[in-house]
Amino acid sequence: MxxxxxxxxxxxxxxxxxxxxxxxxxxxxxxxxxxxxxxxxxxxxxxxxxxxxxxxxxxxxxxxxxxxxxxxxxxxxxxxxxxxxxxxDGGIIVKIEENSTKKTPVTIYAENTPNPAVLKFVSNKLLTKTMIECKNIDDTVASPLAKELFKFSFIKEIFIDENYISITKYEVANWDDVTLEIRTFIKEFIETGNIVVDESLIVKTEIHKNQQEDYFDKLDVTSQQIINILEEYIKPAVQSDGGNIMFDSFDPTEKRVKVILQGACSGCPSSTFTLKNGIENMLKDMLKDQDIKVEAINA
The missing domain is CATH 3.30.1370.70 (Scaffold protein Nfu/NifU, N-terminal domain)
Incomplete structure (x- = not known):
């Protein structure tokens, strides 16, 4: 309405x-x-x-x-x-000749994230099965949508995963002034049948390879436990904030866990607090090891 x-x-x-x-x-x-x-x-x-x-x-x-x-x-x-x-009541505002392309209705809504520079645009439809992060327009080979979004001068970075798009802006713009424009653009782009992410064109980086089962099977037991904890307890909350977290490595000597932060979590002012008071404490508790340390790598 x-x-x-x-x-x-x-x-x-x-x-x-x-x-x-x-x-x-x-x-x-x-x-x-x-x-x-x-x-x-x-x-x-x-x-x-x-x-x-x-x-x-x-x-x-x-x-x-x-x-x-x-x-x-x-x-x-x-x-x-x-x-x-x-x-x-369905009244016609202006009669405009439209092309014959049939639109598929899509709902897009915007959500705030803990990172004031990032807004999360959520779709009621699956956008991609493989996450993609674009730091600039050169990274958009696999995402026609991201390529078009970078034409907005205030857009700095784009992260797409499952049913949401996290957009990082430059300080020159205010979200109050541009949210409606971006939300409408994304909605119309998808509704007219354009491709959001062509997963066949995604370059399989080390980050992607490390998510595969064969990589998981080669890890030590503690690393496998850490991944399971991240996936089951931490990632859903991080994704709800427009970001993503992935396991990078575990050093058993230093008891140091390295994780990769993406989307809204990358460069977020509150990410350090979240790591120390949330993720690190959870790992210490669930692994029964108070010497565990967590270090973030912003992708």
Whole structure:
């Protein structure tokens, strides 16, 4: 269900009615009368209100310029309710010729992570069976989606695993300003049948090889126990925060466990606290060894 928010503008005659999703993509429309609005049933309905002078439709908002016969404070709530009802009842906003490609409905929602620079975009559909991390556009050979996302100048890194995408931004951008744009872009990219990750093109790095069963079977018993603990007790919580954790090595002499952090966990300000007060304590307790130390390697 769409929800309409009323936003004032610098022009006292114009009010914006914003929605929480884009209603038109890469186009803007301006209608000055009901005849010009023949391709917009919504705008036509709005012109039946005697105080409506001009209707603008763009991105995620409808802006209306009024005649001076009324004040916005007297009618804006009524207009917002009318727009909201029209759209939620399935009314057509603007008739736009679309290609014949059938879209597959996808739900994408954004989640905060412990890392303020990272936002997690979750899909209701599986995106990949093999995780992929892209530090820059050169790493996107196997992910057409990641390649397109890097065209947004504020995106620094991308991590994709199972049904979520963790995106790290540069400080130049604020999540409040770009979240809706990114969420809509990902949703439309997937819905039109584009490939998120081509797993056949993923380069099998040491990180990937170390996740295979034959590698696990060659490890000592303690290392195998550590991996099982990480996979069963720690990884689900880390993934819920938009990150990933993997076993790297165990030094039995120093009792040092090295783990690889990815996604939202990589470079996260709270990752050191999590390692020492969460993962390390859990390993000490479950392995019955208080000398265990955990060291993180940011992938």
């Amino acid at each position: 769409y929800k309409v928010a009323i936003k004032e503008t610098n022009n006292p005659l114009i009010i914006k009615f914003e929605l929480d999703e884009f209603i038109v993509k890469n186009q803007s429309f301006e209608f000055k009368n009901i005849d010009e609005a023949k391709n917009s049933p919504l705008a036509q309905q709005l012109f039946y209100l005697p105080f409506v002078k001009t209707v603008y439709i763009s991105g995620n908002f409808i802006a209306i310029e009024r005649f001076s016969i009324v004040e916005w404070k007297d009618v804006q709530n009524e207009v917002a309710e009318q727009i909201e009802s029209f759209i939620n």
